[in-house]
Amino acid sequence: MLSVICRSALPKYGRSWLSAQVAVRTMSSSEGPSPPFTTLAVSRPAEAVTHVQLHRPKKLNAMNKAFWREMVECFNEISEDQDCRVVVVSGAGKMFTAGIDLMDMAGDMLQPEGDDAARVAWNVRKLVAKYQETFSVIEKCPKPVLVAVHGACIGGGVDLITACDIRLCTQDAWFQVKEVDIGLAADVGTLQRLPKVIGSRSLVNELALTARKMYADEAKSSGLVSRVFPDKDAMMAGALEMAGEIAARSPVAVQGTKLNLIYSRDHSVAEGLDYMATWNMSMLQTQDVMKSAQAVMEKKSLKETLFSKL
Amino acid sequence: MLSVICRSALPKYGRSWLSAQVAVRTMSSSEGPSPPFTTLAVSRPAEAVTHVQLHRPKKLNAMNKAFWREMVECFNEISEDQDCRVVVVSGAGKMFTAGIDLMDMAGDMLQPEGDDAARVAWNVRKLVAKYQETFSVIEKCPKPVLVAVHGACIGGGVDLITACDIRLCTQDAWFQVKEVDIGLAADVGTLQRLPKVIGSRSLVNELALTARKMYADEAKSSGLVSRVFPDKDAMMAGALEMAGEIAARSPVAVQGTKLNLIYSRDHSVAEGLDYMATWNMSMLQTQDVMKSAQAVMEKKSLKETLFSKL
Amino acid sequence: MLSVICRSALPKYGRSWLSAQVAVRTMSSSEGPSPPFTTLAVSRPAEAVTHVQLHRPKKLNAMNKAFWREMVECFNEISEDQDCRVVVVSGAGKMFTAGIDLMDMAGDMLQPEGDDAARVAWNVRKLVAKYQETFSVIEKCPKPVLVAVHGACIGGGVDLITACDIRLCTQDAWFQVKEVDIGLAADVGTLQRLPKVIGSRSLVNELALTARKMYADEAKSSGLVSRVFPDKDAMMAGALEMAGEIAARSPVAVQGTKLNLIYSRDHSVAEGLDYMATWNMSMLQTQDVMKSAQAVMEKKSLKETLFSKL
Amino acid sequence: MLSVICRSALPKYGRSWLSAQVAVRTMSSSEGPSPPFTTLAVSRPAEAVTHVQLHRPKKLNAMNKAFWREMVECFNEISEDQDCRVVVVSGAGKMFTAGIDLMDMAGDMLQPEGDDAARVAWNVRKLVAKYQETFSVIEKCPKPVLVAVHGACIGGGVDLITACDIRLCTQDAWFQVKEVDIGLAADVGTLQRLPKVIGSRSLVNELALTARKMYADEAKSSGLVSRVFPDKDAMMAGALEMAGEIAARSPVAVQGTKLNLIYSRDHSVAEGLDYMATWNMSMLQTQDVMKSAQAVMEKKSLKETLFSKL
Amino acid sequence: MLSVICRSALPKYGRSWLSAQVAVRTMSSSEGPSPPFTTLAVSRPAEAVTHVQLHRPKKLNAMNKAFWREMVECFNEISEDQDCRVVVVSGAGKMFTAGIDLMDMAGDMLQPEGDDAARVAWNVRKLVAKYQETFSVIEKCPKPVLVAVHGACIGGGVDLITACDIRLCTQDAWFQVKEVDIGLAADVGTLQRLPKVIGSRSLVNELALTARKMYADEAKSSGLVSRVFPDKDAMMAGALEMAGEIAARSPVAVQGTKLNLIYSRDHSVAEGLDYMATWNMSMLQTQDVMKSAQAVMEKKSLKETLFSKL
């Protein structure tokens, strides 16, 4: 299904690697990460769909220092890229990610600097806040982010996927909130987002306090993922199809939906309704309503409807 | 099980259609909506149980302009009606509802008035707020509201049912968050309430961003509905039985329970406990506690216990 | 599996009954509650694990006046006990608990004092607040609390278990939110915590408004419990094993995890992340990170790692 | 300064009494309240300015049952009246208001109905909520409300003025939080709004707990009022002038300012900024910015600038 | 004005020192603190008025370890004491208080225990939370607390007075937020309450960041205190008179007022109104409304009205 056109065919990178006018139809990049990135491979497998791959397969996509910085740059660009309407995140190689790269990060984590405990603390706080931002950018990105997990998703991987909007996995996937095993309370998102992502608090607590593995079936029945696929190929095809469905719809509607769903999570229903009404003061003044309504009445596919960029 | 006594047997309507002293035992109204309503048929199928039917079967119960206004009037009256202790909502005809009546509503939605974009926005906001109120009245009504869904429940239908307290459906029911298909972020409750109604955030996002259908089995496993019945007759019988169980209990206990469950949804546990204690300052001073306790000790059914009206 | 060493072998009680230096390896106490308690039997079945048994088996562990007070004392001591890292709660005899002991409590509940309705209300509020504290102490205790339910868990029992961190049950267990049957809105935690503990709001409302029983399978599929065991022996063995896993990990990591999971429940994601970063300013300065990381690298079990007391 | 044209010259009342096209230039209505009102006299003393007078001078503008209902009707109409951009509230006769009309209200307040204390409580809550709404409508009205106080402002009068946006008074004015004198905690706004209206918490508490009078000078220095005038004529002239200044400005800017100031009071700065940005998505798309900017550059008065109605 | 009857005339202490039936008419206690307290002298200078004196005059009422514990015990007892309706706090000797007793507290503050920085932190948090409680009990006490300050009020003294309801001072009083001078951010209430107690944020920040002294005049104009008296005798007479005014009013009204004023501080206006209505469901059912209304109509002093105890 996916015709592979090598990512390096893109004419230029840096500031504009995402806004390439030629649609790059690939879900995988065989040679390695996309410059200027060293840990991420970014491609455009279908129109308006951006694919971000964790791409250190020999290191099991472990999250090293570069990764934390590159994710922020990557998603900041995606947020601005008018040619992208939806994002798919996956992992290259044998698994989604082995989590934090302890060897690479040890200096930061185990030997924070400072003249006394308070000054060490001050630096620790800045560091943690910076790492939190790495996954919060996914949430702040107005385009929906699908994540497709195969094999292991450990530690920082769980922090990452809970910040995404839609979670898919393969039958062989497993998830592990690992932090308690290395003497930490998970501090870059899992403890904050996991309880708002799945419905069983007893399960959340068990996972976070015992660091036990959770396999695909329990991930599905508990609601962590909304679909399980037999293998990675099927999952990537499914993810791309779902991404295509989203990309075909009005970006005004889609991005407003994501943003208000996140707002609702953190507010009362009454606050959410008020914000929604204020949001739609302008957003209902879009041509997209008329275009979409017309497509519905004419029973045409939305994929044939042309919406302005956003 | 349900002896059908035509709704029109009610002696008078308007202000007092709900407080009829004769118990009207019907779950369906064959001839049409209950004046002064044109889109709703209201009846009393069992003591203390009010049945509100969406009743434009030829139009698939599509929500037209009249509907939005009538729901508010209807539930405001129910809130005041001391003879009603529980409400059942269902749809007449082939399905629960096809959602918004685009033809009837198009003027409001597609051509809002105003001299400039800000003034159009001002009018849009008032309109959206008014429509939001249509479903918020269900939540504000202190009596529990059960909703029984058969066939399709589309768009505005999902907004409606998420504002109800208990959701039941038939095996052939399906649900669709439709708004994104017509260029809108759902703004009358779905985006605010659905994530607080079911436990899988990935599923909520998928439904809202792709507008895909969800069938009864997934609705049950995800927790959107708490019971699935083989067909509509079985469901209505089940709904009436459950309504009867609730109606038999102390209205002080039942309505206090609904109100505090909603309060808890929007507050921290500590805030919820404080409000509950303040609420029960007066509510524990009811005779109903003594009456109920006595029934328990004498192993009598609560259906034989007479509670004062509330 | 559990060698029974009688609780009375403990050298002294009162202030120090929990910090006994000899490890008491028992999950049950045959003779009765642990003085000074009359409703609770407290033991140490494994290192760093405290077992709290509801222990009025002849009265089906019904919650009498003494119980409400003793729970507070018991968990306050556990909170301070540096030798305890995790708690297991269970019920002695035929069932977990029949709930409130109506006979014993009737005076308080049915005949509150006061010269007028306002003064009665004032006393009611103090009483309710005091009872709420009985279960809130479980939540305030920084050590994780597992609860293992067999047979019936009725009324106050549901209030109790929703305040625990991890819920397990036997195949024959059932749960009942009973309060509405005796004319009350549940006011010591169920209405506040149950909706944040399981993902289906429709189910929560149904349980609270109809007082119907929920059996083990539905408790599992709805997420109320995260594991179901065939019988009580298997469950207690499973609970002890899980408790052992938690007790083996860094108490700085474990208790910080519990505390931040509870904080997150009641705050937005952004607030939760900020608090977490502030919390870890000091907590990441623990030796436990180094010790744990070393164990991971040396592939040693954490059970062989010695962490300082907390 | 104020040419008195009798309010009765208005061609018709009811639905349209506010939208009279002829500007009614009067600040006082000598004959009595404006039908259909019995306690309020409504007039249009200047273009786009609505004057609402508490008008039961023989009863010292005491708040009787009719008053609580009429205020809601009056401000609901004002909210919809596109010819009104600002409101001035004052009292007819010797003083602003003596507060609640104990004689007229005694039935409601002293003998609430209900079969037991819980059912009485239920009715009390509905009553209090209804009375709270009487002053909350002032806050919900998007047009700024100035209140001009002369003589006494007692009890319910303080609840009323704290819901207004700008407070002015005469040198002989005094204010009294009276409720504690009749055995009540003030429940229709004073305890909620007064602490957010003036800066000294010690003073707020003193006033509310002792019911002592506060005179104009302390009202000014504490910030309750922002201006003091020597007498009522000067105050009404000043109020009309200030109202004229506000009425001359863009209604999009003015009403957005009021609404966001109230939003900010009840939210964190970050929440307020987010809401403001969302609000201005549409509101900055008004022609009024261009018109206003042009007037500024041409150094013309805004009174000569014609803004579309809102 | 104040007839001095020595506090030691009270028949018994301990559990019942507050509920003495003979009215103790004294504002000062010449010999020293009231057993079992070593830092506080408690007396009853007028009916229903409790006077709590900081009483280590030779140590300038510096806050030593005993003080932090005794304040909690003292206010817990006052909260339960039905004979007390209002509290006055003042300082014995030359000044109100010199703040924390650095010598006595140094061990706790400068040498917290723990095997690593995280475990030290754990103990620090418990300590700070315990000290915070010392002043929070004033706020939790439902009876209004007036504080009368003469001379210096330094460091912990400011934490204390901001937790009181009404602040009075002498002309020679001065206030100093001292913590920044000893390397601390004030953590037992000043930084949390001072900004909600006075209206000028610039002043709050200046005081907290520079530790400069603020004298009586600025304390009055900024709203920290609501009254300034020429000397201590005049202030104590004024405080007693104000306390008498409060004590004469319905305790249902007075304590409900305090509680709702504090609730309002921490909630939006809408939340505050909702809580108030729920609170008054029961509280308006008091006889005190009728008794108070009757006194008003008969123009009798409330001091002659007998209200039941609360």
Added chain:
Amino acid sequence: MLSVICRSALPKYGRSWLSAQVAVRTMSSSEGPSPPFTTLAVSRPAEAVTHVQLHRPKKLNAMNKAFWREMVECFNEISEDQDCRVVVVSGAGKMFTAGIDLMDMAGDMLQPEGDDAARVAWNVRKLVAKYQETFSVIEKCPKPVLVAVHGACIGGGVDLITACDIRLCTQDAWFQVKEVDIGLAADVGTLQRLPKVIGSRSLVNELALTARKMYADEAKSSGLVSRVFPDKDAMMAGALEMAGEIAARSPVAVQGTKLNLIYSRDHSVAEGLDYMATWNMSMLQTQDVMKSAQAVMEKKSLKETLFSKL
């Protein structure tokens, strides 16, 4: 008092202009802004004190496009600059600032781009959010920021100063919330922060709705500024002295104080206390407490105490 050493003596700029090791003792920069800035002049008039001058005197320090960007860069650098402990902001030339530079900004504000009203709105929101950040960086900067205002402070100037911690002004200063005059609701901070900065809500509303000028005396009595100086020289000397006082104190204490004061503003007292205790878990482990306590006991000035950098 201020020896003028020209800012250009600093060896290098850009990344390191702030961390110059030679103390630059100047409060004014005669030649113009500090490269790379074109609208700001940055200097170090005393040890650990950074002076940021709005520096477009010929344009009355009007805020042009460059200004909005440079403020963010400038304060981001200051946040990281360990040699800076306190900041003073002032305006060069005749006045503090004339506010927004309408000519330079007109394109952005009056002609936002987009294919329909929704897409214009999307761009407007990003723009407003970016401008909000310009002043929020002042608040996020952990070092206290004093602002010294002379002459006019108009429009955006008020947004700026309300984000500062301490406000000072000259006798000839005046303030004007100008936005309503150009058809806008002030959206970069004034409506959100002004009501939390001064105590009189009536005054806030009057200023924001009428755009009238407020002079120094009212600014002082209302609490907007905490000190008024006769002229600019006196004010700058006073500002520098106050900055020196703050710079001499422990940076751990000072910056923790600022951060917690801001946290408290946006949270309940209970939340603020909890955060404070968590913050001080690490911060009380600083050497600065011991150093400061020692200085106090030895009655030495803190200016002689050497604290480690933060």
